Amino acid sequence: MNNSVPVSDFTVECLKLGKTYPPDITALQNVSLTAAPGEILFVTGVSGAGKSTLLKLICRRESPSGGMVMLFGQNLARIGSAEMQLIRRRIGVAYQDFRLLPDLSVMHNVAMAMEVDYRPRRLIRQRVGRLLEQLGLTDKERRPVSDLSLGEQQRVAVARAAANQPALLLADEPTGNLDEKSGALVMALFRELAAAGTTVIAATHDEKLHRDSGHQVLRLERGCLVEDTRHEKAY
Amino acid sequence: MKKRTNPIPQILRQTGSNLAKTWPTQIMGLFTVMLAVLIFSFFLLVHLNMLATGARLGEELRLTVYLEREIEPPLMARLEQQIRQFGDIAEVRYTSRQEAFARFADQLGEERDILDNLGPEFLPPSIEVTPKPSLRSPDDLERLAAHLLTLPDTTRVQYGREWLRRFSAFNRVLQAVVLISGVLLILNMIFTISHSTRLAMAARREEIEILRLLGASRSYISIPFVAEGLLQGGLGSGLGMAALWLFYQRIGNPVNDPGLLGLFTPSFLPLPVTAGIIVGGTLLCVVSSLLVVNKALRI
Ligand SMILES: Nc1ncnc2c1ncn2[C@@H]1O[C@H](COP(=O)(O)OP(=O)(O)OP(=O)(O)O)[C@@H](O)[C@H]1O
Numbered sequence A: 001m002n003n004s005v006p007v008s009d010f011t012v013e014c015l016k017l018g019k020t021y022p023p024d025i026t027a028l029q030n031v032s033l034t035a036a037p038g039e040i041l042f043v044t045g046v047s048g049a050g051k052s053t054l055l056k057l058i059c060r061r062e063s064p065s066g067g068m069v070m071l072f073g074q075n076l077a078r079i080g081s082a083e084m085q086l087i088r089r090r091i092g093v094a095y096q097d098f099r100l101l102p103d104l105s106v107m108h109n110v111a112m113a114m115e116v117d118y119r120p121r122r123l124i125r126q127r128v129g130r131l132l133e134q135l136g137l138t139d140k141e142r143r144p145v146s147d148l149s150l151g152e153q154q155r156v157a158v159a160r161a162a163a164n165q166p167a168l169l170l171a172d173e174p175t176g177n178l179d180e181k182s183g184a185l186v187m188a189l190f191r192e193l194a195a196a197g198t199t200v201i202a203a204t205h206d207e208k209l210h211r212d213s214g215h216q217v218l219r220l221e222r223g224c225l226v227e228d229t230r231h232e233k234a235y
Numbered sequence B: 001m002k003k004r005t006n007p008i009p010q011i012l013r014q015t016g017s018n019l020a021k022t023w024p025t026q027i028m029g030l031f032t033v034m035l036a037v038l039i040f041s042f043f044l045l046v047h048l049n050m051l052a053t054g055a056r057l058g059e060e061l062r063l064t065v066y067l068e069r070e071i072e073p074p075l076m077a078r079l080e081q082q083i084r085q086f087g088d089i090a091e092v093r094y095t096s097r098q099e100a101f102a103r104f105a106d107q108l109g110e111e112r113d114i115l116d117n118l119g120p121e122f123l124p125p126s127i128e129v130t131p132k133p134s135l136r137s138p139d140d141l142e143r144l145a146a147h148l149l150t151l152p153d154t155t156r157v158q159y160g161r162e163w164l165r166r167f168s169a170f171n172r173v174l175q176a177v178v179l180i181s182g183v184l185l186i187l188n189m190i191f192t193i194s195h196s197t198r199l200a201m202a203a204r205r206e207e208i209e210i211l212r213l214l215g216a217s218r219s220y221i222s223i224p225f226v227a228e229g230l231l232q233g234g235l236g237s238g239l240g241m242a243a244l245w246l247f248y249q250r251i252g253n254p255v256n257d258p259g260l261l262g263l264f265t266p267s268f269l270p271l272p273v274t275a276g277i278i279v280g281g282t283l284l285c286v287v288s289s290l291l292v293v294n295k296a297l298r299i
């Protein structure tokens, strides 16, 4: 558990990543990318292009059929399960299907991410309170998640992913159910995290979100990388 | 931001919230463990007391060899030698007609006048043989009695033979009951606790999955469930013992009155046995839930 020495300048490096779901559904092919600390990266593409699959490979919810993922300079495939749990606490993930506990309150759902990292109670209350305020959820904080609208649940998922000020934040369709105003709140939070060093990778088909934002955009098409704004010429 | 605290309070909170969610199963488990401990330790209590009573009675056990006629000391010395040849004999004592008559008169006390017209002749002389504690089983005593019957001038040998047989058979049955109820106790605990742990985990399946996604350590997830096993096992065994103690106070003490000639003086289970049952029960429950949790989290 030696996290002290950074072996790589990148938070995430993907090398010729491929994923084939059984029986032979190719969701991702030969995708290489890097993401540095403080960088915000958008992964776009039509539905079914492989955006969620890419994020799942990066946080090891799925294992690649080819290629490899380096996370914080370590080969993801070689990390033992106990250490993987430690690493998971440094990654915040906002899932496309939220994965919240519907019976628990908004606050409690967000706090869980910090509780598993044994953060002090006082700090948890402060941080959760501030995040919910930033995302416009303060008046809902004591409500069970099941009472919330989809857009509200989506923001709770983002708040939980951001709770530990993770080194890497993966957000799958973070604004899919949001109006422009709430979408802007989420983007503001991403920028704040990135300014503090977090690498943010967001999958979205919401053009408005990244157009003219100045952030990097990767476009996937049927599992292949067809555009990378950083290496325009390469494709 | 990387500030961390002692994980124990958080794990305790997690355990508390687990308990709050599944308490009906927990209570059922607790109750089952308690009942199993109560039943097992009740049989053990009876068994140990019977053994103690047997030992106490054994101290007063002697065989009386009735003789046809009085025996002179030289012949008596030879007889004693023959008796001791059997081995494991603690004491051999001759009782003449005269002594027997005096003892009988003593026992009669106030009513001794009924002996007025009788001489000592109507009571036979006898030899009282006390075996050593190593010679107390019904079979050994029967062999000793047969040996004594071969002595010259012996008319009959008397001891509480039927009673001894029954007592010893009863103790053997009790021993079997203790063993069987012990095995049932163990099986019951394993079954109850694994079942209750499995239910508790099923009730929180979704939460366990999310905790893993968030990076919770294995112990963070499993300790609350194992703690439930510990609570059920520890509290259940403790309450079972407490129930036995209350029962003993109500039933055991009244038996302990002098009406029964002080032959039967019950005592509660010794402290090490009591502690052993509680600790053993607790450990068994902890191990049961640990196994279930480990198996569930491996997949
Ligand atoms: N578990 C799975 N088993 C089989 N096929 C899968 C599985 N998950 C995804 N796929 C397939 O892989 C392809 C890529 O799916 P993915 O979820 O990555 O797309 P996406 O870009 O996130 O789409 P959306 O915008 O609708 O969320 C799709 O064709 C999908 O049907």
Ligand SMILES: [Mg+2]
Residues within 6 Å of the ligand: A051, A052, A053, A096, A172
């Ligand atoms: Mg998707």
